[in-house]
Amino acid sequence: MTSLVFDLADEDATAALAAKVAGWLRAGDMLALRGDLGAGKSAFCRALIRHLADDPAEEVPSPTFTLVQQYDHLSPPLWHFDLYRLTDPAEVVELGWEEAVQDCALVEWPDRLGPLMPPDRLDIDITITGPDSRRATLTGRGKWAARLAEVA
Numbered sequence: 001m002t003s004l005v006f007d008l009a010d011e012d013a014t015a016a017l018a019a020k021v022a023g024w025l026r027a028g029d030m031l032a033l034r035g036d037l038g039a040g041k042s043a044f045c046r047a048l049i050r051h052l053a054d055d056p057a058e059e060v061p062s063p064t065f066t067l068v069q070q071y072d073h074l075s076p077p078l079w080h081f082d083l084y085r086l087t088d089p090a091e092v093v094e095l096g097w098e099e100a101v102q103d104c105a106l107v108e109w110p111d112r113l114g115p116l117m118p119p120d121r122l123d124i125d126i127t128i129t130g131p132d133s134r135r136a137t138l139t140g141r142g143k144w145a146a147r148l149a150e151v152a
């Protein structure tokens with residue numbers, strides 16, 4: 001299993017990594033973002049979505065309360081989930097999970113998926129290393145293991 005580690009000096013560095021990852025995405029992909037509250041999972045997703053939209057002003061509201069925000073106009077169409085408040089994996093099916101995994105899913109708090117966790121995914125673990133610095137560890141799971149080695 002190969003992991004890639006990125007030391008991110010500031011939020012711009014996080015945005016640059018998000019833009020790089022955005023370039024790898026295809027329909028059917030899932031990114032699982034883990035890290036403490038305030039680690040930068042949402043900041044990473046916002047930068048990724050703005051890069052795909054080619055619009056630094058693209059509205060990217062946090063899905064904290066809605067659990068999901070859809071970006072149908074992007075290619076691939078993208079679903080941004082924050083499952084912190086999910087109580088039962090069945091709930092995510094009602095939110096459109098089946099469709100989301102055919103498009104592209106960015107998922108904060110992915111472990112809430114329980115048995116619905118896709119085996120093929122890119123894990124992105126973010127840790128806080130200082131006030132403005134972060135460490136991101138990317139690990140390809142399933143089909144993503146070989147893909148990560150190819151694209152990176």
Ligand SMILES: Nc1ncnc2c1ncn2[C@@H]1O[C@H](COP(=O)(O)OP(=O)(O)O)[C@@H](O)[C@H]1O
Pocket residue numbers: 008009010011012013014035036037038039040041042043044108131132133134
């Ligand atoms: N290098 C960095 N990468 C990402 N966020 C950073 C970084 N440095 C500082 N921050 C700040 O940390 C916070 C991250 O918040 P957020 O993205 O909402 O975290 P999470 O979604 O993981 O709870 C934001 O206030 C952001 O400005």
Ligand SMILES: [Mg+2]
Pocket residue numbers: 041042043082108
């Ligand atoms: Mg968040």
